[in-house]
Amino acid sequence: xxxxxxxxxxxxxxxxxxxxxxxxxxxxxxxxxxxxxxxxxxxxxxxxxxxxxxxxxxxxxxxxxxxxxxxxxxxxxxxxxxxxxxxxxxxxxxxxxxxxxxxxxxxxxxxxxxxxxxxxxxxxxxxxxxxxxxxxxxxxxxxxxxxxxxxxxxxxxxxxxxxxxxxxxxxxxxxxxxxx
Numbered sequence: 001x002x003x004x005x006x007x008x009x010x011x012x013x014x015x016x017x018x019x020x021x022x023x024x025x026x027x028x029x030x031x032x033x034x035x036x037x038x039x040x041x042x043x044x045x046x047x048x049x050x051x052x053x054x055x056x057x058x059x060x061x062x063x064x065x066x067x068x069x070x071x072x073x074x075x076x077x078x079x080x081x082x083x084x085x086x087x088x089x090x091x092x093x094x095x096x097x098x099x100x101x102x103x104x105x106x107x108x109x110x111x112x113x114x115x116x117x118x119x120x121x122x123x124x125x126x127x128x129x130x131x132x133x134x135x136x137x138x139x140x141x142x143x144x145x146x147x148x149x150x151x152x153x154x155x156x157x158x159x160x161x162x163x164x165x166x167x168x169x170x171x172x173x174x175x176x177x178x179x180x
Contacts, residue, residue: 007031007044019073019122023048055124059175060116064093073122078111079140081147088147089115095148098168103156108148110136110164113171120175128180132170139167 009025031044063070067086075084083089092115095108114136121127143160144153156164174180 007046009046009048019124020048023050025049050127055120057120057125057175057177058116058123060093060096060112063116063119064090069123070119073119076115076118076122077137078114078118079137079145081111081140081145083115091148103152103161104149106156106161106164106168107140107143107145107152110168110171111140111145111148113168113175114140116175117171126180129171129174132167132174132180136167136171139164 007027009020011020026047026049028043028045028047030042031046058066067089070089071086074086074089075082077083078092083092092108093112095105096112097105098109100106100109114133117129117133117136121129121133139160143156146152170180
């Protein structure tokens with residue numbers, strides 16, 4: 001006597017960037033509600049096709065004042081720092097002092113724009129910014145970003161500041177709906 005099998009897809013633990021609502025998911029024949037004989041094997045193929053943007057990007061100010069909407073899209077990761085509670089969102093956005101020359105303020109500005117961009121992508125805005133997001137994440141890891149106001153693993157060099165500024169500018173353009 002056979003048993004019924006249903007194949008479904010879930011976002012793997014530790015994946016902080018994928019929102020399956022942004023994809024059309026199709027399964028190959030025999031993968032849903034399939035009757036299998038004892039010991040039988042069934043090969044299933046899952047195909048994810050990215051839907052067109054279903055949302056516009058929003059600014060960090062929007063996400064700061066809409067914590068419930070942000071919470072629905074968490075967790076996200078900024079470098080190695082995991083943002084999984086809405087109580088972490090406001091301090092990140094409040095730490096955005098983008099006109100300051102201080103290292104922590106520059107990094108806080110970048111982290112806030114990165115958080116907004118990740119929330120935008122998870123909310124269904126265009127994912128054209130993904131390459132910049134990856135670069136910003138790698139940069140935050142390289143300097144030991146551990147959350148808003150926390151000391152960095154090392155001071156920023158002039159080259160670091162210029163690179164962080166260029167990443168922040170690209171994320172800012174995207175978050176303001178000016179494209180990638």
